[in-house]
Amino acid sequence: MKKFKVLAFSFVLVIVLGLGSTGFAETIRWKMASSWPSGTQIQWAADFFAKTVNEMSGGRLVIKSYPAGKLIGALEVFDSVKMGTIDVSHCSPAYQIGKIPAAALFGYIPFGMEAIPYLTWMYEGEGLALYKEMYSKYDFGFAAPCGIIPSEDLAWSNKPIKSMEDFKGLKFRTSGYWGEILTDAGAAVIMLPAGEIYEALQRNVLDAGEFSIPSMDKTLAFHEIAKYLLVPGIHQPSTILDCIVNKKSWAKLPDDLKAVVRGAAQLTTLRMLTNSIHKDISALEFFKEKGINIIYLDPEIQKKLYAKSLALMEKKAAKDPLFAKVWKSQRAFRKGFNGYKKLMTPQYE
Amino acid sequence: MKKFKVLAFSFVLVIVLGLGSTGFAETIRWKMASSWPSGTQIQWAADFFAKTVNEMSGGRLVIKSYPAGKLIGALEVFDSVKMGTIDVSHCSPAYQIGKIPAAALFGYIPFGMEAIPYLTWMYEGEGLALYKEMYSKYDFGFAAPCGIIPSEDLAWSNKPIKSMEDFKGLKFRTSGYWGEILTDAGAAVIMLPAGEIYEALQRNVLDAGEFSIPSMDKTLAFHEIAKYLLVPGIHQPSTILDCIVNKKSWAKLPDDLKAVVRGAAQLTTLRMLTNSIHKDISALEFFKEKGINIIYLDPEIQKKLYAKSLALMEKKAAKDPLFAKVWKSQRAFRKGFNGYKKLMTPQYE
Incomplete structure (x- = not known):
């Protein structure tokens, strides 16, 4: 009988700890609001980012993506991430131009860079460090490019x-x-x-x-x-979109989920570019x-x-x-890139 | 005394099942061999891919990256993945030209596409379906572009x-x-x-x-x-690299780790492009x-x-x-892309 009790107790323990091992992979739920109307290609990017995180995290981090107006207004996303009303936003740095004049240089400017040089400056050059400097006083948990669109119609x-x-x-x-x-x-x-x-x-x-x-x-x-x-x-000529994460929400993520969010943002950037070009050709x-x-x-x-x-x-x-500093960095990068492009671009068609 | 035994037994169970919940997230170890010499930019991409998977999986899938000659020879990677001697390879489809003439069209050809149209055709057009068709008789678990380099020196x-x-x-x-x-x-x-x-x-x-x-x-x-x-x-003008995974190794992955590998391959593709351009400018x-x-x-x-x-x-x-089919698809895509590019490229510098 005692033996039976031990076994029964162990069985309960197995159940409890079995659930515990799912609990080990507890679901974190994030609300993401964008500045984009539902049904647009820019909202496609926000949804793609959320879907990518959900899949790569195996449902341990579930981002629910809301287009503009569904949860909060299009222009409220930046402040809402700051306050923690939402966990993450999908917008463009260019939308912060009213608060931060230099923000336009990280989103789009007239006669700005095309997508690939822009991303090269951001990911490999001085771009990302300057971008972080720009947002540093807002004390976000994470902020990064998360989508880019190619040339608009004039x-x-x-x-x-x-x-x-x-x-x-x-x-x-x-x-x-x-x-x-x-x-x-x-x-x-x-x-x-x-x-x-x-x-x-x-x-x-x-x-x-x-x-x-x-x-x-x-x-x-x-x-x-x-x-x-x-x-x-x-x-x-190209427009960078970004995602920004609230500081407390970010701090709750284990390192692997941080890597997933970081990776999903870059992956969204690539796929939004190729996906937009493909649709634009048609x-x-x-x-x-x-x-x-x-x-x-x-x-x-x-x-x-x-x-x-x-x-x-x-x-x-x-x-x-700050505008002056970023503008100087972009001009220097563009000079180098234009020299490279001139030498490396074929002319046969 | 009986009570003590029950508690002791439970304690052991907690330890065992506690490890079990780590066991739930058991480490899968993959060997990856590339066709690239150590210290080159192409091996950089293989290492970047492995590192990205390791980080995004939180160490649940650990890929160890071996340059050519460290584990197997540069030209043995394709057959070794097929046989399961290694789990994953990093190479270029163009290297399979001896076995599969059409493979060159997925890696590089003279006067081929530049990086962005090439990837647009691959990811959003007919490319990936044709690429899978090409490899279908080899019955791999997974195969995808995993890196691209821009224009070479002539x-x-x-x-x-x-x-x-x-x-x-x-x-x-x-x-x-x-x-x-x-x-x-x-x-x-x-x-x-x-x-x-x-x-x-x-x-x-x-x-x-x-x-x-x-x-x-x-x-x-x-x-x-x-x-x-x-x-x-x-x-x-550009060269696609790819990673190929053995069928059995792939089947052992849960869905989230499959998504991580899929995502890491795309992310490597973007970052190899921007990273190479940045280094090439210098x-x-x-x-x-x-x-x-x-x-x-x-x-x-x-x-x-x-x-x-x-x-x-x-x-x-x-x-x-198969060469004829892929070549026809690329020609049709390029016609559309070139029309798009002509309209969307500024001329002011």
Whole structure:
């Protein structure tokens, strides 16, 4: 009988400790909110990141991904991570431009770097250290690039844009530094949310507007109400997205889950790039089939706008020491990269 | 006393089952052998992959990375994974060209795609499905791209190469399809291992030779014995490396560790690309400082060699149905990508 009791007790112990070994791999649940509307390619990246973490952690860290407005507003994600209302955000450093002027240099700037040099500067050059320096006073647990999109469309319009003169008086939907450059070029810049651009172009409230890459613009159906598509996306040659984790949430992770989050962010960056390019190839072909008149902006005009952009960047650098430091690092890197690219790019097609 | 025994027994059980919960996370150890010499940038990628898996799995899957010759020979890795002598290999599909002619199309070919279109075709287009079809008869557990290098150097030489005539009679170290193209152009192609190129160039056994990207060529010190560096690497605009896992080894992994391996391979691909570019920028600057005469091959010569390359690819496609299928898929993708690139690439610098 005593023997039986010992066995029974042991059996209970096996059950309890058996559960304990699952408890050893306890589920941590994170809320992630993004600044992106549901159904867009940028929200695709946020969801891809969450899915990748969930799979690689074997469900030990489960990130639930919320698009803008489902949990909190699009522009509340940064502060919400700081406060701990959410554990992680998916956004772009460029969205912090109001708080931190230098943040734009880590997201996108007019005539900025294309995706691969940008990521090379971030991952292998001085980028990531400067990025961490920028966010250091916010005391986050973790912050890193988590997605990048390639070149945007420059404008959808009902008027052809072929000269500097054509920008004058143009009612143009855009934002940020590019807005300042276009204003300087004589356009009347208007900021409208993505969902209102379609109707504004249709009703001629706007003469022209830009939102994102071809595949996202296809989702917004701009081809239905605009005759002309202007390229290339000199205002946004590539855009880095990032994820930021609350300090306490991060501290609770064991080292392997930290490595999983770090890895998933880089993996999302690669796959968002290739996935966006793949969708953009199809979207451009679709626009051609729909009879959209695609205009490549005269390189001479690009050069004139580049000069305006450089002047604006120097002005920003003069006002903000961190901006100046990052801008200097990027210029030095680009000089080296451009030398490399010139030598290593074939010319046979 | 009986009570004490029960407690003692329980204590033992706690210890045993406590270890059991670590046993739940039992360490799986994999041997990985690569085809790369120790100390090279390609071995860097193999080591990076192993390190990434080790960190993200929290030591539950430990991959030990062996360079060529440490465990098995450079060219034995493919068959060794098949047989299970090693669990995983790090190599390039191009190395299987002797067994599988189409394999070259997944590694590198002359005038092949640059890194980003190549990866877009692989990850988002038809590439990965065709790659799996190619390896299907070998019945591996897992196979995927695991690293990519950007454009190689075209040649180190002691004679300037500026015309098609200059290739005639040139004793040239290279291999594979590029060797066939140069032979057709009148060169005397010689295959030598990496470690012998330096001396062969020094002793004029070779007039010219190529091995890899600028940073790897710097490691091999070709700048010490050659006056001229010819670019761009039209013979190898990018090179995909891959990892292949034995079927039984793969079957033993739980789903989360499978996701970790899958993720680490993609992450290695991104980081090898940015890491190589970063090192190559410095290497090219170093060569300039050393007084190396860097010659960019006349685009007209590039076009003539491209025509030879296209003819050779068509010849290979006519002989092998899988080669023909993959070649057709790549040509269709490149047409779409080139249309996209032409529209989306800025011209202002």
